[in-house]
Amino acid sequence: MNLNEVKMGKIACCDKNGVKKGAWTPEEDQILVNYIKRHGHGTWRSLPKHAGLLRCGKSCRLRWTNYLRPGIKRGPFSQEEESTIIQLHAMFGNRWAVIASQIPGRTDNEIKNYWNTHLKKRGICLAENLQHSLLLCQSDNPSHNKDQVSPLTRHSIQWESARLEAELRLSMESSQLSSSTNKIADHFLLLWNSEIGKSFRQIKSKHEDLYRSHVPEIASTAKFGSSSCVPIQAGNINNNHSTNMIQQEEDGYKPSTDSNSSSLCELSDFTNTVSDMLLDSPVGFDLDFFQGNEDGFAISLDRSPDNSLMF
DNA sequence: AACCGTGCCAACCGCCCGGAC
DNA sequence: GGTCCGGGCGGTTGGCACGGT
Numbered sequence: 001m002n003l004n005e006v007k008m009g010k011i012a013c014c015d016k017n018g019v020k021k022g023a024w025t026p027e028e029d030q031i032l033v034n035y036i037k038r039h040g041h042g043t044w045r046s047l048p049k050h051a052g053l054l055r056c057g058k059s060c061r062l063r064w065t066n067y068l069r070p071g072i073k074r075g076p077f078s079q080e081e082e083s084t085i086i087q088l089h090a091m092f093g094n095r096w097a098v099i100a101s102q103i104p105g106r107t108d109n110e111i112k113n114y115w116n117t118h119l120k121k122r123g124i125c126l127a128e129n130l131q132h133s134l135l136l137c138q139s140d141n142p143s144h145n146k147d148q149v150s151p152l153t154r155h156s157i158q159w160e161s162a163r164l165e166a167e168l169r170l171s172m173e174s175s176q177l178s179s180s181t182n183k184i185a186d187h188f189l190l191l192w193n194s195e196i197g198k199s200f201r202q203i204k205s206k207h208e209d210l211y212r213s214h215v216p217e218i219a220s221t222a223k224f225g226s227s228s229c230v231p232i233q234a235g236n237i238n239n240n241h242s243t244n245m246i247q248q249e250e251d252g253y254k255p256s257t258d259s260n261s262s263s264l265c266e267l268s269d270f271t272n273t274v275s276d277m278l279l280d281s282p283v284g285f286d287l288d289f290f291q292g293n294e295d296g297f298a299i300s301l302d303r304s305p306d307n308s309l310m311f
Numbered sequence: 312a313a314c315c316g317t318g319c320c321a322a323c324c325g326c327c328c329g330g331a332c
Numbered sequence: 333g334g335t336c337c338g339g340g341c342g343g344t345t346g347g348c349a350c351g352g353t
Contacts, residue, residue: 062321
C-alpha cells in the first residue's frame with residue numbers, strides 16, 4: 001500500500017493482486033496516453049498489462065474517457081451549456097451519458113457532478129424561497145392581505161414554485177423509468193437535434209424573453225427556472241392557473257397579440273410535426289406519452305396525467 | 312494557528328446490457 | 333436458450349481546498 005492510497009483513505013483491496021487504486025499520478029497518465037496513442041485502447045482489460053500499468057482496465061478506461069481523452073473541455077460551464085443541461089435533464093432525467101452526448105467536450109461524470117453540486121441545489125433553494133415568499137405574503141403579515149399582493153407576483157410565484165417542484169420530482173422519478181425509455185430517449189434526441197428541435201428552442205426563447213421582461217422579480221432570482229425553460233404542470237399542487245402563460249396583469253401589460261399568436265401557431269405546427277414523427281416511432285408507445293391540448297402539448301414521461309411535462 | 316464544516320470533483324463500485332459462444 | 337465477458341452507466345465515496353470560527 002503506498003502513501004497515496006493511505007491519503008485517499010482507501011485500503012487497496014486489490015493490492016494483493018498488484019492492482020493499484022486511488023488518484024492517478026502524472027507518470028501513470030503519461031504511460032496511458034502514450035500507449036493509447038500508439039496502439040489504441042483495444043480491450044480495456046488487457047490494456048494495463050500491455051501498457052505496464054498496475055491498474056485495472058476499468059480504471060484505465062475511466063481515466064481516459066473522463067480526463068485524458070483529447071477534446072475534453074475543462075473549466076466552468078458556459079450559460080449555454082448550463083441551459084442545455086437543464087433542458088435535457090428535464091427530458092431525460094439522470095441519463096448523463098445521453099446529456100453528455102449533446103454537449104461536446106463534456107463528460108457524463110462532469111455533467112453529473114455539475115448537476116449535483118450546482119443545478120440541483122439551486123433548484124431546491126429557489127423552490128423553497130418561492131414557497132416561503134408565498135407563505136409570507138399569505139399569512140405572516142395580517143395587514144398584508146393576499147389580495148394586495150400583485151396578481152402578477154402571486155401568479156409568478158405559484159407558477160415557478162409548481163414548475164420547480166414538478167421538475168425536481170421528475171428528476172427523482174426519472175431514475176425509476178424502465179429501460180424501454182431508452183428508445184424513446186433516442187427518438188427525442190433525434191428531435192432535439194433536428195431543425196424542429198432547433199426552432200422549438202427558438203420559440204421557447206421568445207416566450208422566455210416575454211416572460212422575463214414582465215416578471216423581473218422572478219427572473220432575477222430564478223436563474224434555474226428561467227433558464228430551464230421547460231414549464232411543467234404539477235399535478236399535486238394547488239395552482240389553478242399554473243399552466244397558462246401570464247396574460248392579464250394589473251400593471252397594464254397586454255401581451256402582444258401578434259407575437260403571442262404567432263408563437264402559439266409555431267408551437268402548434270411544431271406539435272403536429274412532432275406528433276407525425278412520433279407516429280413513426282419504432283418503440284410503439286401510445287400517444288398518451290405525447291399529448292397535444294389547447295395549452296400546447298405535454299410529454300408525460302410516466303404517462304400519468306398528473307405529471308405531464310408542459311412545453 | 313488549529314479546528315471544523317462544507318463544497319467540489321476524481322475515482323470507485325455495482326449493476327445492467329449486448330454480443331459472442 | 334443459457335452462460336460468460338467486456339464495456340457502459342449512474343450512484344456513491346472520500347480526499348482536497350477553502351472559508352469561518
